[in-house]
């Protein structure tokens with residue numbers, strides 16, 4: 001009953017989607033030609049396959065190489081703007097009505113742009129994408145999540161950049177990259193600054209590293225959401241039994257309904273989960289955690305929101321109600337104000353009600 005077509009028409013929310021992980025292969029080819037960057041192939045379909053293969057390879061070196069290519073073509077104002085614009089259009093075509101896209105400004109400075117230039121260029125692209133989508137009859141809201149790289153020492157500077165642009169499209173702050181060895185406690189002051197400014201934070205945690213990393217993200221980092229958090233299950237004993245026992249941090253995350261930005265296909269590629277059927281997202285949902293469904297890197301994982309949701313239905317037995325609940329959880333944890341979240345929730349409920357009517361009509 002939950003056909004691919006039905007899922008593609010549902011209103012979606014994505015909170016964890018990397019701007020540098022969602023480029024169109026043809027765009028990479030065209031931008032690479034302009035800036036003189038060499039690619040593994042200049043055939044769009046071959047390049048699409050190359051990205052997925054490299055990300056699937058199990059080799060961290062090859063996985064990281066994929067980002068060398070996408071980031072290389074996002075060093076100019078026009079490159080950033082085009083990628084941002086097309087990303088919004090692709091998300092809108094996938095039925096996404098609200099998106100937060102994250103990216104690391106510090107990785108886009110090799111051709112002379114300033115940090116502020118990069119934020120401006122991305123915002124221009126987002127604004128253009130939203131306007132073009134509206135012309136095509138699709139409504140989408142998009143916010144920027146500004147990311148600092150864990151291994152670099154620019155967290156303070158990037159947090160200041162996020163704050164300076166908080167009323168100009170930037171809705172939150174994130175740290176990404178090597179989780180092991182670069183914990184939030186490296187620069188405790190940055191979290192105090194953001195917290196004092198009442199500015200939203202999400203932190204990649206519990207993907208490459210375990211429970212302590214999640215605890216630090218939530219307690220020291222004051223993260224209101226967790227990027228991935230898939231390894232939170234390590235703090236639950238008897239996970240598959242009728243009476244699982246939650247450890248301190250798992251209980252804290254559930255009691256406070258701290259949303260988990262889970263990315264099923266991406267988690268398989270990094271080895272954080274064994275299969276879609278065995279992915280902890282289903283068990284965490286059963287245990288009443290605030291689970292959300294996300295894409296992470298659409299290009300490297302060869303995915304879309306429709307595909308992630310379809311996989312959960314076909315391989316993990318998710319129902320339309322499950323998809324609706326996860327979408328509402330995402331809407332309620334979006335980095336927008338309460339009244340805007342409420343309106344987004346209403347939009348989602350209306351979309352699901354319409355889908356249910358359509359399903360009934362086909363069955364009658």
Ligand SMILES: [Zn+2]
Nearest residue numbers: 016204227296
């Ligand atoms: Zn991520």
